[in-house]
Amino acid sequence: MQEKLSPSMFIGIQGDDYISFGSGQPDLPPPERVFKILPDYRQFKYGLIQGQENLRNALSKQNQFKGSDKDSFVITNGASEALDLTFRAICKPGDKILFHKPYYYSYIPMAKLSSFEPVFTETIKGKIDFDDFDKKVRDCKCVLINSPSNPTGRVQDVNTLKKIEKLCADLDITIISDEVYKDLIYIRENYMLSGPHVVTINSFSKTFAMCGLRVGYLYSNDKKIIHDVIELKTHTSMNTSILSQEMAYEATKVPREYIKDQVKIWEKRRDFIYEGLQKLGLDLWKPEGAFYVLPKIDNPKDAVWNLFKKHKVITYLGEWFGAPDRIRLSYALDVEKIEEGLKRLEKYLKETS
Amino acid sequence: MQEKLSPSMFIGIQGDDYISFGSGQPDLPPPERVFKILPDYRQFKYGLIQGQENLRNALSKQNQFKGSDKDSFVITNGASEALDLTFRAICKPGDKILFHKPYYYSYIPMAKLSSFEPVFTETIKGKIDFDDFDKKVRDCKCVLINSPSNPTGRVQDVNTLKKIEKLCADLDITIISDEVYKDLIYIRENYMLSGPHVVTINSFSKTFAMCGLRVGYLYSNDKKIIHDVIELKTHTSMNTSILSQEMAYEATKVPREYIKDQVKIWEKRRDFIYEGLQKLGLDLWKPEGAFYVLPKIDNPKDAVWNLFKKHKVITYLGEWFGAPDRIRLSYALDVEKIEEGLKRLEKYLKETS
Numbered sequence: 001m002q003e004k005l006s007p008s009m010f011i012g013i014q015g016d017d018y019i020s021f022g023s024g025q026p027d028l029p030p031p032e033r034v035f036k037i038l039p040d041y042r043q044f045k046y047g048l049i050q051g052q053e054n055l056r057n058a059l060s061k062q063n064q065f066k067g068s069d070k071d072s073f074v075i076t077n078g079a080s081e082a083l084d085l086t087f088r089a090i091c092k093p094g095d096k097i098l099f100h101k102p103y104y105y106s107y108i109p110m111a112k113l114s115s116f117e118p119v120f121t122e123t124i125k126g127k128i129d130f131d132d133f134d135k136k137v138r139d140c141k142c143v144l145i146n147s148p149s150n151p152t153g154r155v156q157d158v159n160t161l162k163k164i165e166k167l168c169a170d171l172d173i174t175i176i177s178d179e180v181y182k183d184l185i186y187i188r189e190n191y192m193l194s195g196p197h198v199v200t201i202n203s204f205s206k207t208f209a210m211c212g213l214r215v216g217y218l219y220s221n222d223k224k225i226i227h228d229v230i231e232l233k234t235h236t237s238m239n240t241s242i243l244s245q246e247m248a249y250e251a252t253k254v255p256r257e258y259i260k261d262q263v264k265i266w267e268k269r270r271d272f273i274y275e276g277l278q279k280l281g282l283d284l285w286k287p288e289g290a291f292y293v294l295p296k297i298d299n300p301k302d303a304v305w306n307l308f309k310k311h312k313v314i315t316y317l318g319e320w321f322g323a324p325d326r327i328r329l330s331y332a333l334d335v336e337k338i339e340e341g342l343k344r345l346e347k348y349l350k351e352t353s
Numbered sequence: 354m355q356e357k358l359s360p361s362m363f364i365g366i367q368g369d370d371y372i373s374f375g376s377g378q379p380d381l382p383p384p385e386r387v388f389k390i391l392p393d394y395r396q397f398k399y400g401l402i403q404g405q406e407n408l409r410n411a412l413s414k415q416n417q418f419k420g421s422d423k424d425s426f427v428i429t430n431g432a433s434e435a436l437d438l439t440f441r442a443i444c445k446p447g448d449k450i451l452f453h454k455p456y457y458y459s460y461i462p463m464a465k466l467s468s469f470e471p472v473f474t475e476t477i478k479g480k481i482d483f484d485d486f487d488k489k490v491r492d493c494k495c496v497l498i499n500s501p502s503n504p505t506g507r508v509q510d511v512n513t514l515k516k517i518e519k520l521c522a523d524l525d526i527t528i529i530s531d532e533v534y535k536d537l538i539y540i541r542e543n544y545m546l547s548g549p550h551v552v553t554i555n556s557f558s559k560t561f562a563m564c565g566l567r568v569g570y571l572y573s574n575d576k577k578i579i580h581d582v583i584e585l586k587t588h589t590s591m592n593t594s595i596l597s598q599e600m601a602y603e604a605t606k607v608p609r610e611y612i613k614d615q616v617k618i619w620e621k622r623r624d625f626i627y628e629g630l631q632k633l634g635l636d637l638w639k640p641e642g643a644f645y646v647l648p649k650i651d652n653p654k655d656a657v658w659n660l661f662k663k664h665k666v667i668t669y670l671g672e673w674f675g676a677p678d679r680i681r682l683s684y685a686l687d688v689e690k691i692e693e694g695l696k697r698l699e700k701y702l703k704e705t706s
Contacts, residue, residue: 041391044383112587211399213594235433235466236433238439241596
């Protein structure tokens with residue numbers, strides 16, 4: 001049965017008896033104001049394929065997109081669709097895409113699905129090894145950077161990111177920068193990769209806990225990429241839900257303090273699970289952002305399967321992320337539940353030791 | 354400038370001075386009950402990739418899906434995503450897909466985008482020529498049937514549909530049946546293609562005027578296709594907006610009379626525009642379903658461009674639909690506006706005659 005393990009079997013499973021370290025979904029609700037617009041909402045017609053103007057305007061006025069305008073954004077069904085469309089807009093079948101390991105599990109099937117060839121650069125404790133990166137990137141069409149990273153929780157050094165920016169600009173290689181965890185970062189402010197060669201992927205799912213409503217976006221100064229993504233989206237899904245977009249627009253008005261307060265909660269949980277797993281004797285890297293840990297474990301397939309079936313604890317297999325000797329735990333749940341989950345994990349570890 | 358004409362330049366354009374025969378979007382609002390659930394809505398977590406259970410259960414209990422269960426459905430970001438995922442689940446690069454001409458404009462770029470090869474069967478006044486179909490289908494991986502048709506408004510004969518069902522079953526070729534206009538049909542009840550080889554595509558956009566909210570679905574008895582589509586969707590967009598799905602679920606409770614009353618309105622408009630265009634001397638087929646007409650016109654590119662720029666009338670170029678000597682008009686607007694649009698069209702025709 002373990003052979004059949006896949007992320008889709010866990011997504012959406014809810015129930016009080018389960019402790020889910022699985023899907024990366026905040027448990028705290030979105031800011032209340034995103035729901036406040038609902039009672040009077042009566043729109044129903046197709047929206048612009050590129051996304052609603054109010055939302056794109058609001059994004060263009062945010063600090064990190066200084067100097068941009070609404071035409072540099074496309075609103076999508078979550079960051080997932082933004083990524084799928086960006087890959088399909090940039091690459092032709094056979095083109096190579098560079099990923100750093102461990103990687104978010106959807107990247108590879110997404111690339112293969114469109115007959116693009118994934119190429120990998122190894123990391124050292126989750127940090128990009130620039131020399132290896134330099135070697136591997138040269139015959140790639142584009143490169144995917146994900147910092148803070150799902151599944152490692154690691155944040156790439158600013159120095160490395162700047163070297164990557166320069167190298168890719170020199171080589172005319174597009175950087176697709178998945179920064180969906182840009183606001184959930186514990187060690188410094190996010191460094192946003194930028195320049196004419198960069199496509200930034202982002203989302204309202206993590207910062208504002210709006211996963212199920214599916215609003216993501218891409219940002220680029222490359223007019224051709226924006227045009228081509230819109231052309232694709234016209235055929236493959238049309239506009240993103242206009243109501244979800246209106247809720248996302250409300251989220252753009254939420255004061256920065258909201259995010260700061262959220263980060264404090266995440267950091268406490270991070271400390272709790274990091275120390276807890278260390279106490280259980282597991283080998284892991286300290287997360288610097290996002291809400292995942294990726295400890296080593298013996299027989300990971302048995303672990304994920306038995307934790308699920310016997311102990312009602314959902315974890316994800318490291319293999320899906322290119323880390324076959326590890327499992328991923330999301331700590332997007334309250335400390336009491338993390339504690340209960342760690343107890344069950346301890347029980348499992350004792351049984352199998 | 355006419356060279357740059359594309360559907361995406363018109364979608365979402367709204368304004369009182371324009372008469373839009375462009376996008377296929379009902380002007381009448383959705384049933385009020387779909388909005389009634391909004392004030393108390395507070396969900397925000399990821400939903401099941403396959404779609405919410407209440408919605409899939411409700412669909413499985415509808416007459417046309419008799420004997421089905423919730424596992425035979427996947428809820429998608431409109432019919433567009435259902436189509437894109439179904440093609441990608443069934444075909445490999447190089448596989449041939451058969452389309453009948455004229456076709457909905459997204460089919461072809463959607464197929465080419467994934468390196469599938471579109472193959473065409475001609476129609477006679479919009480009706481499938483079974484002999485030609487039989488010849489062309491034999492080396493195809495799957496075939497797309499769209500009845501009632503966008504852009505022709507034509508409905509395929511039941512006899513032809515039954516022959517297609519049998520032939521494709523014998524040849525082990527999948528039929529993808531795009532029936533998004535199944536409820537907007539003037540000449541008889543819809544005949545739903547069925548059998549283990551059929552994937553039915555449908556949507557809440559047309560029947561319930563919910564275009565902008567993006568809820569479509571696919572239905573199939575082929576467990577492998579359902580599984581593969583879910584696997585793809587896990588990576589390319591995850592769940593469809595849970596709030597849009599909840600609104601669609603409300604729509605499933607709307608009594609059948611609502612649809613019957615809608616059809617009466619559409620039929621009046623159909624008669625009005627069909628007679629109006631005939632009076633202007635245009636050559637066209639009588640629509641039997643959906644809400645489009647596809648008249649012949651001289652210099653279609655000039656017509657679409659000048660109608661838009663000079664007369665503020667949006668029409669679509671027949672070329673996008675594989676009908677280069679025609680233009681498409683959607684009559685999803687009230688009779689007064691259709692009348693005004695026809696006046697402007699008359700003016701244009703006089704200017705150019």
